[in-house]
Amino acid sequence: MSVLVVVECDKGEVKKSSLEVASYGAQVAQALGTTATAVAVGEATEANLAKLGEQGISKVLFDNEPRLKDFVNGAYTKLIAAAADKEQAKVIVLANSNIGASVGSRLAVRLKASLATNVVELPKIDGGQFTVKRGAFSGKAFADVVLSGERKIIAVKKNSIEALHNGGQTAQVESFSAQLSDADFADAPKQVIMQDQAGGILLPEADKVVSGGRGMKGPENWHLIEDLAKALGAATACSKPVSDVDWRPHHEHVGQTGITVSPNLYIACGISGAIQHLAGVNSSKVIVVINKDPEAPFFKAADYGIVGDVFEVLPKLTQAVKELG
Amino acid sequence: MKFLVCISNVPDTTTKITFTPDNKEFNKAGVQFVINPWDEYALTRAIELKEAQGSGTVTVLNVGEADTEPNIRKALAIGADDAIRVNAAPKDAWFVAQQIAHYAKEGGYDVILMGKESIDYNGFQVHGMVGELLGIPTVAPAMKLDMSGNTATLEREIEGGKEIVEVNTPFVASCQQPMCEPRIPNMRGIMTARTKPLKVVEPVGEGAATAVAEYALPPKKQGVKLIPAEQAGELIKLLRNEAKVI
Structure with missing residues (x-):
């Protein structure tokens, strides 16, 4: 029963927001007396995934399916659900990004979990019940939300949590396959256009x-x-x-x-x-x-x-x- | 083609947010409610697509109590054909998604559109839950939507760019700018809206999966420290040495 964190990668690097997510998940795992496992999505390298040890991650599951390099809602949802089942994860942490919210909302139904998005603080844990602070009213207020489901999904707002950096720690990268089929790629992009920043x-x-x-x-x-x-x-x-x-x-x-x-x-x-x-x-x-x-x-x-x-x-x-x- | 557009009833964007004395509920007193601004993109785009196709219907669905009807009528005045109000307070995203999925299935809609999120609870969850409940694709958030036969071409925003996605009906999309220029009602629309069908139905399914224990307002700022314009460079020193952000 570990905590599962979803890390988004781009051009081989773990996104900064996902380093925060990993740190969040590791701290929740510590509070629950368990370990944190990551599942990687996007274009990742094993070397960079291993470095997630610095954020307190013990193990990273990585499916090297090339079609997972770009965001596909159906396939990502199935991959993460399979990882959650493998790890028997009761808590799943992801970024409050377009990807995280798209996948998180489908997962909440599939895994019968309580979901909180836009979360800005670590949870208050009381037995099986989590209370999380989330932004509401478009930044004009906060709400303390009680997640009472057996499984919980938390989407963490960017820049709300400090990323941990425990130098020298490495995570074990394990190859993982969710047995994806063509049907899981129904919403695969025909084209990806990145902004010129x-x-x-x-x-x-x-x-x-x-x-x-x-x-x-x-x-x-x-x-x-x-x-x-x-x-x-x-x-x-x-x-x-x-x-x-x-x-x-x-x-x-x-x-x-x-x-x-x-x-x-x-x-x-x-x-x-x-x-x-x-x-x-x-x-x-x-x-x-x-x-x-x-x-x-x-x-x-x-x-x-x-x-x-x-x-x-x-x-x-x-x-x-x-x-x- | 049958379009279902889900709208929520939210405080006007200029609202100063306050809560009831126990901080458990939003204080509605004196607040003007509007159609969620993100939902206006979904509504207008559905009407544009129906007009381009020359046939079909646009149904609006709202989960809310009777006080949301003025905004449902407004959506009808903008150009929707009929409306469904699920007679219940929208407790949380899971509760709302179950209502939408149930009535969407019952009505056999081809395209289910909604705004990216509501500007009050900012869940950004309902689209994915509805797609999952119905077992159909969700594209969120969509910046562009075109239809050709039963195939939709959408632009999905991702961090730092966009994906061009093609899906077949039925599907769910959550909409945002620059999808279209939201329409406002004209006089003829307001007149005809009065007689368009608005069906009130009862909620189905399970209750909420989450509950709000307490609301809070953001901490007040200490007050602004002003730096004279002639000494603008001093600001940079303060940001480094005092605020420690650069």
Whole structure:
């Protein structure tokens, strides 16, 4: 009876969010007096999977079926269900990603489990009952949810849990086959198109984000955002009005009906701070607001602020970051 | 082709969230409820596809008590043909998914659409549960949906990109932008919506699989530390030495 964690891999590497998931699962396993086993999905290498020992994982199950490199809901669900049965896992932990939520919701039905998504803390364990804190109302609140099913599935929000790094520990990688058939690949992608990311930092995985609003006045000024993001190693994002008028692609839209981010640092440039935007960012650890309007509501939600013209302030910030070395 | 669009009734996006004194329930007092913004993509796209096909029906389904009917009527005014209201408070995703799966099966729908998630509970779970209960594929979250005969071509968002996926009916998709430009009701739609069929049915299946013990609001910020614009570089030093985030 181990805890099963689902680790998503991309281009051979375990995603940062999955290192957090592995650490979460290992801590739950420790609390339950058992071990944590991982099952890998996506394009993985055995060497990188073995390193999950640093996050407290003892064993990794890996199906080297080439069609599992891309996300397929049907096949991933069957693979993880088979791993859960093999390990007799009562607790399954995955990332609160598009993949994790798609698979987790099917698994909940298949395994008759209680599911909580968007979870931000380790569970409080009371006998067979878990209570988990999860984000609700699009970042405007939290809910403590009781999972009373015999099996529990927890989808962990990115950047909520610190990844463990116990140097030198390695996990045993074991080949595993879920006996997948063609029918399990009904929703296999015909084509996968990855975004061309400035600086290569994906917004959902980023721990620093530089975001622009209408105060940037036009898409031609976005180099100011990109320069600061590049200097900081941050991803770029935008507010809803900006993606609505196509200055920036919709996948950069952060807010209530866009994506919710919780980076360590969120720098908002020329964004007034409508309640719908705040909902998408208010679980960021540190919020910086740059706006020429001292009355902008965003300042009330900020840790640091500069009342000033973004066109003057941004180059100064980029310069200062470069000088830090 | 028969489309089923599942809508939920949620607090307007500008709502300041508060809870009842025991923190066990959302405080509905004075709150304006709207159709979940993500569900509007599903609704409008279903209507567009039906129009393009020149035949078929769009049915909206809501799990909710009588107070959700104004928003069901709004969906009818936008262009749905008829509606089903499952007469129960939506306890959790599992409870709602069982209702949708049951009535979807009963009605023999080809395409089941809903928003990516509701903006109140943000579960992002119902789509997968319905697909699993019915044993059909789920594509979530879908940014684009086109139909050709019984085959749908969808764009599924994945972290950092998208997948082009083809599935045959029946299937479930959870929708998000930029799938379409959500429609708003026109006067003619509002008039005709009054007489469109709205069937009220009773809930089926098991109860909820989860329960909320308590709600809480995020901790308040300490207050903003302002740095003069001329000394903008100081901010970077504070972020490194004080906040320790860079």
